[in-house]
Amino acid sequence: MKYTTLTLLGLILMMSCKVKEEKQAPSSRPKLVVGIVVDQMRYDYLTRFYNKYGDGGFKRMMNEGFNCKNNHYNYIPTYTGPGHASIYTGTTPKYHGIIGNNWYDKTIKQSVYCAGDTSVQSVGTLEKSGQMSPHRLKTTTFADENRLFTQMQGKTIGVSIKDRGAIMPAGHTANAAYWFQGKDEGKWISSTYYMNELPVWVNDFNAEHSVSKYLTEWNTFYDIETYAESGDDLNDFEGGFKGKETATFPYQLDVLKDSNGGYDILKSTAYGNSLIADFAIAALKGEQLGQDDITDVLTVSFSSTDYIGHNFGVNSKEIEDTYIRLDKDLERFFQALDAQVGKNNYTVFLTADHAAVNVPAYLQSVKIPAGYLDNAKTRTKFNAFMEQTFKASDLVENVSNNQIFLNREKIKAMGLELEDVQEAIVNELIAYDHVDKVYSATTMGTTEFSEGIEALLQRGYNQKRSGDVIVVSDPAYISYPKTGSTHGSGFSYDTHVPLLFFGHGIAHGETIKKTEITDIAPTISALLGINFPNGAIGQPLEFVLN
Structure with missing residues (x-):
């Protein structure tokens, strides 16, 4: 049987496509x-x-x-x-x-x-x-x-x-x-x-x-x-x-x-x-x-x-x-x-x-830096700061998961700027014992971090659900009883x-x-x-x- 050059080329292309299809065929799935x-x-x-x-x-x-x-x-x-x-x-x-x-x-x-x-x-x-x-x-x-x-x-x-x-x-x-x-x-x-x-x-x-x-x-x-x-x-x-x-x-x-x-x-x-x-x-x-x-x-x-x-x-x-x-x-x-x-x-x-x-x-006990956070002491000091700085004791709605949630309605009613309040808290908390880093929601939303703890914080920060200020403690310093382990x-x-x-x-x-x-x-x-x-x-x- 004789083939024209065009026909041969067509057959080669068809065979090539078939091989490609076979190579791309999905492998069997596990049950x-x-x-x-x-x-x-x-x-x-x-x-x-x-x-x-x-x-x-x-x-x-x-x-x-x-x-x-x-x-x-x-x-x-x-x-x-x-x-x-x-x-x-x-x-x-x-x-x-x-x-x-x-x-x-x-x-x-x-x-x-x-x-x-x-x-x-x-x-x-x-x-x-x-x-x-x-x-x-x-x-x-x-x-x-x-x-x-x-x-x-x-x-x-x-x-x-x-x-x-x-x-x-x-x-x-x-x-x-x-x-x-x-x-x-x-x-x-x-x-x-x-x-x-x-x-x-x-x-x-x-x-x-x-x-x-x-x-x-x-x-x-x-x-x-x-x-x-x-x-x-x-x-x-x-x-x-x-x-x-x-x-x-x-x-x-x-x-x-x-x-x-x-x-x-x-x-x-x-x-x-x-x-x-x-x-x-x-x-x-x-x-x-x-x-x-x-x-x-x-x-x-x-x-x-x-x-x-x-x-x-x-x-x-x-x-x-x-x-x-x-x-x-x-x-x-x-x-x-x-x-x-x-x-x-x-x-x-x-x-x-x-x-x-x-x-x-x-x-x-083996001389590795570690310890426990004194949350009661921190709370007392922080509350005094808020009273002195903003003349208000109810600007914080909640503190949980190492985050501070602010009363945004109250802040607005007082004529304060949310970003200013966040940054004032950041600058206050960073000076506290065993606080390693503090970041505001504004920073999380406006600065892109590619490495380090900051990048991890950003990937865990949900704009709609997360708080106004995020706090990171020193390594191996935790809020927990003195027995047992924790994480976070x-x-x-x-x-x-x-x-x-x-x-x-x-x-x-x-x-x-x-x-x-x-x-x-x-x-x-x-x-x-x-x-x-x-x-x-x-x-x-x-x-x-x-």
């Missing part, structure tokens, strides 16, 4: 994406406790997947609500609007909770603890985008002991989010935002998996003498439980239960994570996740690590034992995924919503968190290149071939994707 958040997990928990971990949990993710060793939060404040929102939206409080766990609402003149919603009702309890939804989250999550992409056929289920840890990740279009109602009930609940009654499998779990079985003795998994990676069990830096004289192992949870909030005591023990793992495994089966070629999303937040860190501190035997036991729970969870969904049919990432500072009293700052002890990927579509390797928490959602979106969340500012981590 299930599992996002795991370990509340208050510092990056160094991976390395400090490494020799205590088995091969099926954290090490499986590191050995089979990709480890981003220099992963950080890129905004302030590093709290639970903003952290969970940022992981799944790929953006910061500046855009998604979750500026704290609670914040002062300048419109209604009262404090609001990030997930609180009085327009919905509790499901599974008569308490108000079920009146929750994501309505204050302003942007979409990658789970929302997956739902849109799949014409609402791909499921999204959120699970956490904390309501905000279940709700923020799952997003606006979730099929369900479940959280734990402790006190005298000890069961999993939801809200009418998602459903009018609990599914059969949740009712069965609540009935058949009585949480009483977790109220057992909490002792160390291994001989406590081998826990060389943490401080002495008996020390001056831990809180402990009511009804027990010392914060030392073992803890008889069934005995301590009534003095510590009933079933709420489980939240502050390693067994709270076991409860979450068991419920997540039940959700896999109950919701038939990952059983077809339409990608589902399961978000799981292990909350007990946060409660334990707040109570006992980041250097405690309790924290070490909690992570050893969490490693076992992760192994069980991954085995369930293997059995239910199939190896290489699912993709998992694991990170944290923030990290935490070492107990300042402990840091002081832009210092590395709060921003440096793990980021592990493994499973379908994930390369094997590691990097010390800096990555940011807002890169996670774009990376998963790129893996799925879906639209990025609508407020995303992060970039896909190409080296993570296989």
Whole structure:
């Protein structure tokens, strides 16, 4: 058969286009994406406790997947609500609007909770603890985008002991989010935002998996003498439980239960994570996740690590034992995924919503600068300044989350300029003990910062919701009791968190290149071939994707 030059050229072009189309054809999608958040997990928990971990949990993710060793939060404040929102939206409080766990609402003149919603009702309890939804989250999550992409056929289920840890990740279009109602009930609940009654499998779990079985003795998994990676069990830096004289192992949870909030005591023990793992495994089966070629999303937040860190501190035997036991729970969870969904049919990432500072009293004992803020002294001095300078005691409406909210109506009525009042407060507070930086809302809105604490503040500053003045304390100076740890700052002890990927579509390797928490959602979106969340500012981590 003879071909003209034109015909041959046409055939070559057709073949070239076909090859190009084949190269650009989207790769197969995982049947299930599992996002795991370990509340208050510092990056160094991976390395400090490494020799205590088995091969099926954290090490499986590191050995089979990709480890981003220099992963950080890129905004302030590093709290639970903003952290969970940022992981799944790929953006910061500046855009998604979750500026704290609670914040002062300048419109209604009262404090609001990030997930609180009085327009919905509790499901599974008569308490108000079920009146929750994501309505204050302003942007979409990658789970929302997956739902849109799949014409609402791909499921999204959120699970956490904390309501905000279940709700923020799952997003606006979730099929369900479940959280734990402790006190005298000890069961999993939801809200009418998602459903009018609990599914059969949740009712069965609540009935058949009585949480009483977790109220057992909490002792160390291994001989406590081998826990060389943490401080002495008996020390001056831990809180402990009511009804027990010392914060030392073992803890008889069934005995301590009534003095510590009933079933709420489980939240502050390693067994709270076991409860979450068991419920997540039940959700896999109950919701038939990952059983077809339409990608589902399961978000799981292990909350007990946060409660334990707040109570006992980041250097405690309790924290070490909690992570050893969490490693076992992760192994069980991954085995369930293997059995239910199939190896290489699912993709998992694991990170944290923030990290935490070492107990300042402990840091002081080893001669590291640290301490506690005297808020009462500061308040007295500041009030006197306001009276003397402006001849008014009611120009401040609220002080919360290291922010000052001014009474703008009063300032206007007095003929004062808002910017002048803000700057006067900035110049006053910067001279106070252990105040490192102070910035006004005007500065946040008119000056672009590209690095340092200032850039982190700006990414966490929401013009509509944030305050008039923002205060940054010295490193390791906190407003907190002298036992236990906390978080919220832009210092590395709060921003440096793990980021592990493994499973379908994930390369094997590691990097010390800096990555940011807002890169996670774009990376998963790129893996799925879906639209990025609508407020995303992060970039896909190409080296993570296989």
